[in-house]
Amino acid sequence: MPYTEDRATWFEGQGLWQHIPAADWHDWTWQLKHRLTTTAQLEQFMTLTAEEKAGCEFANHKLALAITPYFFNLIDHSDPNCPIRKQLIPRAGEMVLSDEEQLDSLGEDEHSPVPGLVHRYPDRVLFLVTDRCAAYCRYCTRSRLVSNAQDYNFHPEYEQALRYIESHTEVRDVLLSGGDPLLLSDKKLEHLLARLREIKHVEFIRIGSRIPVFLPQRITPELCEIFKKYGPIWMSIHVNHPKECTAELRDACARLSFAGVPLGNQSVLLAGVNDDAEVMKALVHRLLRMRVRPYYLYQMDLITGGAHFKVDVRKGLEIIRALRGHTTGYAVPQYVIDAPGGGGKVPINPDYVEKITDNEVIFRNYEGQRFHYPLKSTPRKLAGGAPLPATGIESIMVH
Numbered sequence: 001m002p003y004t005e006d007r008a009t010w011f012e013g014q015g016l017w018q019h020i021p022a023a024d025w026h027d028w029t030w031q032l033k034h035r036l037t038t039t040a041q042l043e044q045f046m047t048l049t050a051e052e053k054a055g056c057e058f059a060n061h062k063l064a065l066a067i068t069p070y071f072f073n074l075i076d077h078s079d080p081n082c083p084i085r086k087q088l089i090p091r092a093g094e095m096v097l098s099d100e101e102q103l104d105s106l107g108e109d110e111h112s113p114v115p116g117l118v119h120r121y122p123d124r125v126l127f128l129v130t131d132r133c134a135a136y137c138r139y140c141t142r143s144r145l146v147s148n149a150q151d152y153n154f155h156p157e158y159e160q161a162l163r164y165i166e167s168h169t170e171v172r173d174v175l176l177s178g179g180d181p182l183l184l185s186d187k188k189l190e191h192l193l194a195r196l197r198e199i200k201h202v203e204f205i206r207i208g209s210r211i212p213v214f215l216p217q218r219i220t221p222e223l224c225e226i227f228k229k230y231g232p233i234w235m236s237i238h239v240n241h242p243k244e245c246t247a248e249l250r251d252a253c254a255r256l257s258f259a260g261v262p263l264g265n266q267s268v269l270l271a272g273v274n275d276d277a278e279v280m281k282a283l284v285h286r287l288l289r290m291r292v293r294p295y296y297l298y299q300m301d302l303i304t305g306g307a308h309f310k311v312d313v314r315k316g317l318e319i320i321r322a323l324r325g326h327t328t329g330y331a332v333p334q335y336v337i338d339a340p341g342g343g344g345k346v347p348i349n350p351d352y353v354e355k356i357t358d359n360e361v362i363f364r365n366y367e368g369q370r371f372h373y374p375l376k377s378t379p380r381k382l383a384g385g386a387p388l389p390a391t392g393i394e395s396i397m398v399h
């Protein structure tokens with residue numbers, strides 16, 4: 001059945017936690033303290049499938065189970081195929097390993113000159129500042145280190161990393177990630193941002209965070225003041241399904257925007273979650289309404305135990321084709337594969353160009369109509385038979 005949603009409605013409220021004082025509910029530390037982290041806690045609210053039970057038992061060896069009460073409210077307890085449920089509740093599929101999968105599928109550890117810092121591209125670094133998240137996505141690329149279920153013993157060395165950035169004048173762009181940087185206290189985060197701002201060659205600071213999605217309560221006025229003080233700080237949030245676009249997330253995005261934080265979204269293409277053009281269209285439309293520009297759509301990385309989430313690349317291309325031209329250009333993310341082993345993000349695009357010769361490009365538009373774009377100019381004569389001057393006018397005629 002095609003996906004439909006009530007576009008005028010935004011989910012909001014305390015759901016299963018009506019009995020909790022509103023002040024607690026809106027307190028991000030309360031949300032963190034009351035996360036659901038065990039099978040028994042989940043079973044107080046829902047009946048787990050056998051697959052989910054097996055996955056939950058295994059989670060402590062792979063990637064911990066944790067869901068904030070706020071985000072748990074979005075799960076449809078009666079539907080084992082609920083797209084929110086699939087992202088957060090472990091399943092037996094995580095125990096199945098495939099030959100092509102790797103613990104560190106992007107080869108980050110090889111490019112780490114200092115614990116917590118990845119320097120793969122010449123002008124930018126990835127600064128992993130924590131291994132903790134508010135909730136854990138079952139398809140996480142960094143599940144080898146995130147939550148420490150695999151005894152990776154991640155210990156970022158902030159000062160060493162900052163000194164490395166200081167001494168590498170070619171680094172103009174620093175991405176704070178993890179884990180989730182917004183789980184750091186305001187004090188720690190401010191310290192890092194202040195130190196980075198002191199480094200003259202660092203022009204661009206960005207944060208990758210799923211906190212606005214799992215824990216919108218964390219986007220406090222105090223945090224927004226920090227972003228204003230050290231801005232511009234760019235932020236990529238991570239939303240995969242339109243159900244995640246609640247009134248609370250919308251309001252958190254507004255607070256960030258008003259604090260001068262440009263927002264983009266990164267989605268991962270996931271089987272049974274968002275591998276559907278109508279779902280993706282609903283998602284990107286909601287994102288624009290929340291002031292968030294859809295930025296990347298990722299083909300899932302080849303992480304261990306992730307095969308049950310994998311989508312055929314042809315399906316991803318079909319989704320992009322269903323968006324491009326059929327909706328606002330701002331709404332269309334760039335579909336990418338992060339090249340296995342560390343080759344970087346490579347754009348994957350539907351093929352609109354049929355042929356390029358010395359004379360023309362032949363291509364099709366979003367409706368499949370064929371067009372020619374001449375590459376050479378063909379000067380005509382002015383009325384009255386006088387030839388055009390030799391220079392300057394040809395290009396005007398072509399356009």
Ligand code: SF4
Binds near residue numbers: 135139146178
């Ligand atoms: S929030 Fe990001 S780092 Fe944390 S589990 Fe999800 S994908 Fe991984």
